[in-house]
Amino acid sequence: MTETVKSLQEEVKAGEEFLLKLDHVTMQFGGLIAVNDFDNGVKKLELLGLIGPNGAGKTTVFNVVTGIYYPTKGRIIFDEIDITPLKPHQITHLGIARTFQNIRLFYNLTVLENVLVAQHHELSNPDADRILKKHGKPPKNFEKFWFWRAVSKLGYLKKEKKMIETAKELIERVGLSHVMHEKASALPYGEQRKLEIARALATKPKLLLLDEPAAGMNPKESEDLMEFIKRLKNEFKVTIFLIEHDMKVVMGICERIIVMDYGKIIAEGTPEQIQNNPKVIEAYLGKEWKNV
């Protein structure tokens, strides 16, 4: 009896620990079940990796979390708020930022402008602020009529100056200050990746979703990236959830790993546990390998 109570308490405690909790989430596209009963989450300040073969549904998990898709079944809880029905811009406002598998920068804007755009939601998301208020959390834009302020410049220039300062500081911290006024399209690949992460950080997220940050990088670059991500987590006190194909990166930095195959979670654990899990090996290499 006491044991059940104890385990129940532990379960509740574990639930509290999750910053992002996907509660039995299923995403179905017609006959295809891209994500099948995903029931797991990201704990506060952890570095969680999501791996799996191509087409396993990893990016779909990100798209469901960021509100691009509405899940067929299940709920998504972030920071004690049910974000399942919310729109992408509201979810970003609440504190989830993401990067994309194929880089999506604002190529004709400068590096500085790219980062500044990510701060704009502080001025213009009253709908998302109402959700924050409803759950007893501090709203992000304290003042109203930002549009008229921006046009008339009355009481706006101070905010603009502050935004630029914040952006410059962030750009410096990620090490892009030498290209501050270059167009994003002029940057080399590795720096574009960095800029995309910097832009996501500029929304002041609690949770950062990185979709294959090391894609298309050579070993040296991905090693730098590993260092960079580790540094981010410590410096910005942000929880990171990343999808990655590069096993070296995943095993090198992740504290916990979830493995997906055909939309289902097939394994979960520390890098060592995952490396030795026969199910994971089977998913990646197939059943036949034992016989060879």
Place this chain on the structure above:
Amino acid sequence: MMEKKLKTSTKVWLTIIFILIMGFLLWIANRTFDDYKLRVLRLIAIYGIMAVSLNLINGITGVFSLGHAGFILIGAYTAALLTLTPEQKAMSFLFGIQPWIEKIHADFFTATIAGGVMAALFAFLIGWPVLKLRGDYLAIASLGFAEVVRIWANNALTITNGPLGLKALQEYSNIWWVYGWLLFTVVFISSLVYSSYGRALKAIREDEIAARSMGINVFKHQLLAFVVGAFFAGVSGSLYAHWLTTIDPRITTMGPMFTFYILIMIVLGGLGSISGSLIGAAIFAILFEWLRNLEQPFTFFGIQVPGIPGMRILVISVLFILVMIFWQRGIMGREELTWENLYKWFSRLKREGEKS
């Protein structure tokens, strides 16, 4: 390589001096130019307002709307019905008139504002469904809207006087009104574009999905640009009506062609550049008037050419195609004619001069 930057106060002073000089030049022009030249000069400003407002929607936000003529028409009719006196209206409405329309009357400034507000209201209403569409579909839907408005104006006899149109408007649009409104439009829109809102609009143009993921409410911002653009289109419609002194819903007056003229201006000047739009509008207005010479009989290298109506449109089209081939991003591209850029260009020229 860091360029030397101009101080903000220097830029403000330069702008004030520039505006004063332009005002002085306009004052001189107003005194010395003949009537015809003055009409063209005023048309440049009206086209400028139209181009800058369409540029906000098409060039900066990247919403390819072709409904501008509709907003201009709404603004023109609203303002014209307000400035006409009840007696004038009673005289020109042969099919009868709605009593409340006959009664309303306002001065030119109020009427212009009302025209803008009415256009903005319509933009808000049709923006809800139209902005759910993307790309070509949006262009077609907005073009359809403009045509619906025109045909409505053609048939609502007791409100718009149908195909007879509204005639004998006072020529209120003098040089100070049109350039005053142009100044206000440029200041308002560039102030918007060079703020956080403008950056958000550009971000939407660059990549909608990324913009959404950065916390920008894409639909709301597109609607905002649409409504602001429509407001100034309505204002320009009022100015245009009181420049032309007569408006009617014929396809040649305010039909879809009008939208395409404005589109030509902004593409010529550079999509996404406010100063480019102004340059494009000026070039278009002057060229379009000057090419009227082609429609009169003239002698070309000793050959007698009879006047061909519509010849200027043909020539404009060929010129436009040439621009598209050789100058794909228009005159200014996405650059702006700012003091900063002028300073940079001059210092570069100077450096090159010193080298050689």
